Amino acid sequence: MSIVNNIKRPIKTEMERFEPFFSEQLKSKIPLLGIITNYILRRKGKQMRPMLVFLSAKLTGTISEASYVSATLIELLHTATLIHDDVVDETYQRRGLFSINALWKSKIAVLVGDYFLSRGLMLALDTDQIGVLKVVSTAVKEMAEGELLQIEKSRKLDITEEVYYEIITKKTATLIAACTTAGAHSVNASPEKLDLMKQFGTYLGIAFQIKDDLFDYEKTDLIGKPTGNDIREKKMTLPLIYVLNNCEKKERKRILSIIRRHHKNDKKVAEVIEFVRNNGGIEYTHEKMINYKNKALAVLDQFEDSDAKQSLKQLVDFTTERKK
Ligand code: IPE
Ligand code: IPE
Ligand code: MG
Ligand code: MG
Numbered sequence: 001m002s003i004v005n006n007i008k009r010p011i012k013t014e015m016e017r018f019e020p021f022f023s024e025q026l027k028s029k030i031p032l033l034g035i036i037t038n039y040i041l042r043r044k045g046k047q048m049r050p051m052l053v054f055l056s057a058k059l060t061g062t063i064s065e066a067s068y069v070s071a072t073l074i075e076l077l078h079t080a081t082l083i084h085d086d087v088v089d090e091t092y093q094r095r096g097l098f099s100i101n102a103l104w105k106s107k108i109a110v111l112v113g114d115y116f117l118s119r120g121l122m123l124a125l126d127t128d129q130i131g132v133l134k135v136v137s138t139a140v141k142e143m144a145e146g147e148l149l150q151i152e153k154s155r156k157l158d159i160t161e162e163v164y165y166e167i168i169t170k171k172t173a174t175l176i177a178a179c180t181t182a183g184a185h186s187v188n189a190s191p192e193k194l195d196l197m198k199q200f201g202t203y204l205g206i207a208f209q210i211k212d213d214l215f216d217y218e219k220t221d222l223i224g225k226p227t228g229n230d231i232r233e234k235k236m237t238l239p240l241i242y243v244l245n246n247c248e249k250k251e252r253k254r255i256l257s258i259i260r261r262h263h264k265n266d267k268k269v270a271e272v273i274e275f276v277r278n279n280g281g282i283e284y285t286h287e288k289m290i291n292y293k294n295k296a297l298a299v300l301d302q303f304e305d306s307d308a309k310q311s312l313k314q315l316v317d318f319t320t321e322r323k324k
Helices: 003-024 031-042 048-060 065-088 100-126 130-156 161-185 191-215 238-245 249-261 266-278 281-300 307-321
Strands: none
Touching: 003 048, 003 065, 003 307, 031 100, 048 065, 048 161, 048 191, 048 307, 065 100, 065 130, 065 161, 100 130, 130 161, 161 191, 161 238, 191 238, 191 281, 191 307, 238 249, 238 266, 238 281, 249 266, 266 281, 281 307
């Protein structure tokens, strides 16, 4: 059995029921929206966020209707942010297919992202899930802040390791923490448990984004989105931040000038990637990722043993070992 199927085992029926629940939210009378929605529904992605909602709910109580609303709302928002992210990053590939902006242009992608976002918010309102709405709206606000901070740093190229963690916490970990918190909230878990689940999600989310940033330095084309793209966008992530802080001043100047002036030049980008690989950037980053992974596991260990807990542990391992 594949790892993901194994992780899903305690929530198999819930994940199956989730599918129609999710697509139901996207019905529209506008033909163009129907075409684009169908295209999106064909390539689902890993569905890590709904899995996290259901497993967190199961870990702390009995899965309820509110758990479905949370899972659906969060996956809708996640999809919306990916559609917008590919516009912002000018990326033309997502989940192994063309991105929405590649096929229908940015104008349409922005509007479709907005549509997904508002359908998510409406679902929470229609079902009176104000608690979930609060958690998730905070996450959306933080994501926008994180993305803007990232853009600011890519203009100035003065990012530090500390700011890097701030960016990835805001743009990725907050939404992952919203999954684990909303899951626990949907089964009326105690404030202590809610707090633990938030911590768990935050550590897991940081490890998840570090892994995503490592992918960018790999040669593989298995992950379904382009690699080397971060440097093309002048986006400095941990592997690069580390080597720049630990090399000769002259080298630092040389690399920064490539990023500033030649970030669209594939040969020059490859040179930066090689420099990072040859100077311990990957090892250092991997080590940091494992630290966060272990922090996440330590929080989980404060819960009693159960199927859901075993699956969550496997999901943590999967996050740092995955191939896409
Ligand atoms: C991608 O998230 C965006 C990041 C936060 C790095 P996922 O890797 O979970 O995307 P899908 O849903 O599986 O495509
Ligand atoms: C992830 O950002 C998307 C958000 C968190 C909004 P990236 O730009 O780093 O992710 P990928 O690599 O395109 O999925
Ligand atoms: Mg991107
Ligand atoms: Mg981005």
